[in-house]
Amino acid sequence: MLKGLYIASTGMTNEQRRVDTMANNLANSSTTGFKKEGTTAEAFRDVLALKIKDTSEPGFARRLGTMNMGVKIGENYTDYSQGPFHETGNTFDLAISGKGFFTVGFTNKAGETSIKYTRDGCFTLNQKGELVNKNGDYLLDVNGNHIVVDPTQNYEIDRLGVIRQAGGAANLAQVNIVDFVDYDYLEKYGETYFQPVDGATFQAADAQIYSGYQETSNVQTVHEMVDMIAYTRAYESNQKIIQAYDESLGIAVEQLGRLS
Numbered sequence: 001m002l003k004g005l006y007i008a009s010t011g012m013t014n015e016q017r018r019v020d021t022m023a024n025n026l027a028n029s030s031t032t033g034f035k036k037e038g039t040t041a042e043a044f045r046d047v048l049a050l051k052i053k054d055t056s057e058p059g060f061a062r063r064l065g066t067m068n069m070g071v072k073i074g075e076n077y078t079d080y081s082q083g084p085f086h087e088t089g090n091t092f093d094l095a096i097s098g099k100g101f102f103t104v105g106f107t108n109k110a111g112e113t114s115i116k117y118t119r120d121g122c123f124t125l126n127q128k129g130e131l132v133n134k135n136g137d138y139l140l141d142v143n144g145n146h147i148v149v150d151p152t153q154n155y156e157i158d159r160l161g162v163i164r165q166a167g168g169a170a171n172l173a174q175v176n177i178v179d180f181v182d183y184d185y186l187e188k189y190g191e192t193y194f195q196p197v198d199g200a201t202f203q204a205a206d207a208q209i210y211s212g213y214q215e216t217s218n219v220q221t222v223h224e225m226v227d228m229i230a231y232t233r234a235y236e237s238n239q240k241i242i243q244a245y246d247e248s249l250g251i252a253v254e255q256l257g258r259l260s
Contacts, residue, residue, distance in 0.1 A: 002245075004241065004245050005242060005245050007071065008238040008239075008241040008242045008245070009238070009242065010071040011071045011234070011235075011238040011241075012235055012238045012239060012242075013071075014071045015231050015232075015234045015235035015238065016235060017039060018039045018227075018231045019228060019231050019232060019235070021037050021038065021039050021076060022224050022227055022228045022231065023228070024037065025037060025219045025224050026219065026221065026224050026225075026228075028191060028217055028219065029217050029219040029221050029224075030216070030217065031120075031191055031192065031217050032120045032121070032122050032192070032214050032215065032216060032217070033083070033118055033119035033120030033121065033122075033192045033214075033215055033217070034083075034120075034191060034192055034217040034218070034219065035078050035079055035080055035081075035083075035119065035192075035217075035218060036078075036079045036217070036218055036219045036224075037076050037077065037078055037079070037188075038076070038077055038078075038079060039075070039076055039077075040075045040076075040077060078183070078186075078188060079218060080099075080183050081218050082096075082097070082098075082215065082218065083119075083215045083216045083217050083218035084215075084216050084218075085097075085210065085213045085214070085215055085216070086213065086214045086215075086216050087212060087213050088212055088213065088214055089212050090212060091154070091155055091156065091157060091211055091212060092123040092124060092125065092131060092155075092157075092211075093121060093122055093123070093211070093212055093213060093214050094121035094123060094157065094161075094175065094209050094210070094211055094213070095121050095209070095210045095213040095214055095215040096119060096121065096177060096205075096207050096208075096209060096210075096215065097207060097208045097209075097210055098205070098206055098207030098208060099179050099205060099206065099207060100177040100178060100179045100205030100206075100207035101117035101118060101119060101177065101178055101179065101180075101194065101205075102117065102118050102119070102120070102121055102139060102175065102176070102177065103115060103117060103139075103140040103144075103176040103177075103178055104116050104117070104118055104133065104137045104138065104139060104140065104193070105137055105138040105139075105140055105146065106135075106137045106193065107136075107137065114195075115140070116137070116189060116193040116194065116195055117178065117186075117193065117194045117195065117196075118133075118192050118193050118194065119192065119215055120133065120192040120215075121209075121213075121214060121215060122134060122214055123139050125149065125151045127151075128148065129148050129149050129150055129151045130146050130147065130148050131146070131147040131148075131149070139175065140176050141173045141174055141175065141176055142174045142175075142176045143176075144176070145173075147163065147173045147175070148173075149163065149172060149173075150165075153165055153166070154166040155172075156211065157175070157209060157211035158209075158211075159208040159209055159210070160174065160208075160209070161174050161175030161176075161177060161209040162174045162175075163175070175209060177205040177207055177209065178202055178205055179202070179203050179204065179205035179206070179207070180196065180200055180201065180202060180203065181200075181201040181202075181203050182199075182200070182201065185197050185198075185199045185200035185201070186200065
């Protein structure tokens with residue numbers, strides 16, 4: 001009987017994790033370049049079917065597994081689908097159409113520098129004429145350098161990310177856009193940054209840059225709310241199971257003990 005308590009409690013833990021993920025998505029629904037997260041779930045019948053078909057274990061009698069005290073906690077994943085564009089008219093607001101990431105020179109609180117990747121293309125000029133994001137991190141060009149322009153002049157940026165003075169022909173810099181072969185080798189860093197892990201492989205980005213636009217979050221608020229309601233109800237169902245077990249145990253202790 002007590003096994004049911006553990007199963008229900010792990011079910012509550014799993015649903016709580018899913019609700020936490022949804023809450024984070026909703027909190028960042030207006031964050032430029034944010035990519036929503038989701039949680040995995042696998043039905044028991046699918047796990048059982050895979051185990052039955054598994055011929056890697058020798059012999060005629062193969063165990064289907066060991067006793068488990070609850071639900072398998074799902075894993076989080078990131079949805080990299082493109083978000084809708086919002087027109088701003090600001091030349092240095094950039095949006096990537098297609099797959100790829102901006103390259104940013106990141107500096108942490110300890111003063112250590114590294115390269116991060118992001119879809120958040122909201123950039124402005126600092127006092128030195130360098131293109132930076134809202135965190136003060138530098139947008140890098142194809143040579144890995146800071147992009148520096150004259151803040152007193154007007155500029156235009158074409159679909160390849162080439163920056164020119166308005167009406168001019170000379171290329172001042174080109175925004176660096178990179179892509180990865182497999183996004184499973186990327187991990188989130190903060191709200192909108194990504195960093196590669198061991199095994200990540202770079203590839204040329206097949207994308208275009210739209211100046212004067214921002215890529216908004218790909219979170220669909222209505223869809224997230226519907227899922228959150230479903231997860232909350234599942235959490236409440238597990239809670240009721242625990243209450244039912246508690247009442248049954250109370251009867252067993254208080255009443256059945258008297259009969260003996």
